[in-house]
Amino acid sequence: MNQMAPGGEYGVERLGALVEPDRVHRSVYADPAIFELEMERVFGRAWIYVGHESEIPKKGDFKLSLVGRQQVIMVRAPDMRAHVLFNRCAHKGARLHTEPLGNTGNSLRCPYHGWSFRCDGSLLAVPEPQAYAGTAFDKDDPNFSIRRLPRQQSYRGFMFASLAEDGPDLDTFLGGVKLSLDNFCDRSPLGEVEVAGGVQRVMQRSNWKMFFENLHDTNHPMVTHQSSFLAAREQHAAKADGEPMPFKLHLIDGNGEPYEFWDRLGLVGYEYGHGYMTAIFNAPQDVAWKKYAASLEAAHGAEKARKILQTNLHNTIVYPSCSPHTGFQQLRVIRPVSVDRTMVEIYTFRLKGAPDEMLQRAITYANVVNSPASVVMPDDVEVYARCQEGLAEDGGDWVSQHRYVGEEKKTGEGWLARGLSEFPMRNQFRVWRRYMTGEI
């Protein structure tokens, strides 16, 4: 497809004009040239979630990941430091590892000519080194080492990296959304979480921004998810015999709440496009939950434990790479593949020190709501694809984001909007525009 808006190259002015305060031009979703620029200006600048440190607990452990379209390897060095490196040999570019997770021992050894590197990327040895005598080859020259990502930093175990040398530090970048990552960890009696229970992966036939917008799109559940919430309700009505609705059906049924319900929620947004939605679904207060709450109280005291559990944030957005869900211990990782393909990875986490039932509940949530075989998700994925198809064609150039425009309130670090507002989309595009025009 050619560039959609007339006028040749995308200069700063033209890019800026694609985002207005209450609408965006369809080319931001559909034009491959915009996607190419995003790889450089958004994913080449922002802090991107790489992985969780618990995925590489031992010396030599590695995990492959993506920063934009760059494949990276997060590896645990003998001194237990984690490093994020480009997953390619400094000699001829061969991928060093191809298993998604593994252990590399004390070094990374290329399978082609046997160059080996330390876990921080520096060149350790090459075979027959005398052959380089008198040449420009220099073992200590960083050009002969695996390149590290310019910046990498962990926040309570969540490892982020940036392809940019400069820009806001991770703390500034995360800003108010640290509340979500803190609450995620604080929900553990030991104050730590770890990846557990595998990773599900889904390919969506749509632009990555569709997924981020939908995370806080409160105007879609009652329409998009009608098939699944009606199915859950019919099932319960036919089989319940007066029993309360089981957890697994409750998760599906919740999307059928009326508009008034969603409007009462708070939508919080922050400077770099992040945000969260204040609580929707509370975990059932069953036996397992009481056991868990008791373990949290024992660790933190009643007052702090109550505060931790009251901080119930649904679908947090860490723009543009991931979405934690603290209450159900999920983390979805969003990887742009092309202008109309997005991969989403679904991780579940164990709250260290909490009863096993808490992980089992998270697994149920992942299987029922987030899995590629979920009965809920296919209709999301379908409507994103329909938007993607439609926006690539003629029939109107602008996407409306007018709902409750301008009614959001400034609150300290961020903004707060009412539940049915399209503020989250506007906030994401506000920061998208800043990235794309070089302000960040």
Place this chain on the structure above:
Amino acid sequence: MDTLLQRQHEIEQFLFHEARLLDEQRWDEWLDLFEPEGMYWAPLVRGQDDALNHASLLWEDATLREVRVRRLGQRTAWSQQPASHTAHLVGNVILEHDGDPLVVRSTFHVTEWNRRGQRLLAGAYTHRLRRAAVGFKIMLKRVDLINCAAVHDNLEVFI
């Protein structure tokens, strides 16, 4: 020998019948093949032995299977317009354990077509079967996709 051949034949006919019910979208008849407490399971990783502490692609009891069927029957199942069509091919049927339950391993190819195109799913089934008044009832149908750990398009119909 006659008994063994007969049993092999009975089991194969049961698996072929099950495959046919899925291909013809006779969901209610398929649901009836299960014991009330029977499970339908598609693990997420090779050799997975735990469905409670590890995520799966599918881990469905009678309630969740019935919800899936009810959803497929909704006018607003947007991702099923048009609905998925499948062709199940089941072969290499081996009776692994001749007891109660019977454990049967087979190999499958499932070709699925829908709006998003045609794809081939392949792998191994393990059925744990209990003899019933007529035929068998399924205690567990385990679906080990060869690409279980891959990036998947939606899996909406029973494999």
